[in-house]
Amino acid sequence: MLDVEIKKAHLRKMAEYRRQLTEKPELRNLFLELTMRCNERCLHCGSSCGDVTSEEISVSQYKKLLDEVKADMGTQRKMLCITGGEPLLRKEFFEIMGYANELGFSWGMTSNGTLIDRECARRLKQAGMRTISVSIDGLEETHDAFRQTPGGFKKAMAGINNLLEEGGFKHVQVTTVVTHQNIGELDALFEIFDKMDIDSWRVIGMEPMGRALRHPELLLTDEDQKYLIEYIRNKRVEGEPVCYGCSHYLGLEYEHEVRDWYFLCTAGLQTASITANGDIIACLDIERRPEFVQGNILKDRFSDVWFNKFEVFRREHWNESGKCKDCEHKDFCRADSYHSLDHNTGDPMVCFKNVLF
């Protein structure tokens, strides 16, 4: 473990930085949820995507949004994060992203990979995609069952290989959502990914949100959580490009050891999102409540909303949590990630106290 006193000093700096962001937020990630449609039906989908009705804003509306963001905020030091549903289901995908590229935006995307043939990979590179994260949620049988897509694993792996053969992307990543069911497959998955020329493997626990709430049997136990974190750290000690996600305060022992940064929920501070119907929200993982919708690009200018709204995310909400009130870690944890808060009580639904620290 790295020096705990140094970590405490850094976490105090991070807490002060967060406070500064509440006064002067800095947009660094702008998520564009191009569609709620998806050709898979993942059991853990936070947005309950699938063969669903999806109000979708038009290409010209996206262009107007991008023009305004560039004019008001510039393109530097920020990244467009394209997601869905499955964003490649949007038939205007390349028109939208080609325009973003021409304006000078850096962009990356998440995808289930099933639609990425060689031609698609070529067009993604041509449209300026720099980074991508493709989901693989277990060995073949587990992945297909979890995502309710027969043949999905093979198609996703083919998609990854098409990207790698095309080459020229800044970062090709695989993301695995770990559940109580697939946690035993980590070693086998590592063996597969180790033979591929991917840039990193992100390993995250299933979050209690969206469709996942219908499958509590898949949620990780405390023992699973500890095993997962130790697994990642051990891989990193071996020099492997494996990392945890951005969520959750991990305590002094594990902070900055399973990922290259200290915990900071950036919702509303550095991260904003445009939902498929144009609503302006903070993070797409946060429960879609009316009070969290800050505006809509069909009637609001994004920068006006970013600089003048989002108050609900730019306050010390952890002081309102009964659970966190007397916790000695609250200045570092800050009631953990916003998307895993119980917004009725203000308490975190995920807390690793007495699990990891």
Added chain:
Amino acid sequence: MKKTKKTMLTAAVLAAAAAGLAGCTNLPGGEQENVYGPPPEYDSSVTESIDEKNSSDKSADDVSSKYDPADDNVQDVYGPPPDDDSSIADEDSSYAPDTEPIQVEYGPEYDEDDSSDADIDFKASEEIQQLVYGPPEMFE
């Protein structure tokens, strides 16, 4: 998977920190060899206010003064890996700028007559979903 200077450096730092720790605790999944043993004895209290200075440990201050949270690239759970080049600074930022221009290629030409300006309302289809890529038989 690609091992880079960054991953090797991380490994070296973590391994150096682990040196000297004894034993292993069996974890679920068992056969895994753990580098880290039982939790070390350390003062895990974090009750100091974030406004307090850690004046008793000069080395911690020295190291902490080099750490700038603004440089952390927090990777979103939901999103793609950050593009490090996107941290090119604006003129008034204290972040050291990377002046190398991003080389981009433009995609297919726009069809000026494309009447895609109309609001599009999608409804759940009872037929096979319209796919951008891949023949329909991919999903049979």
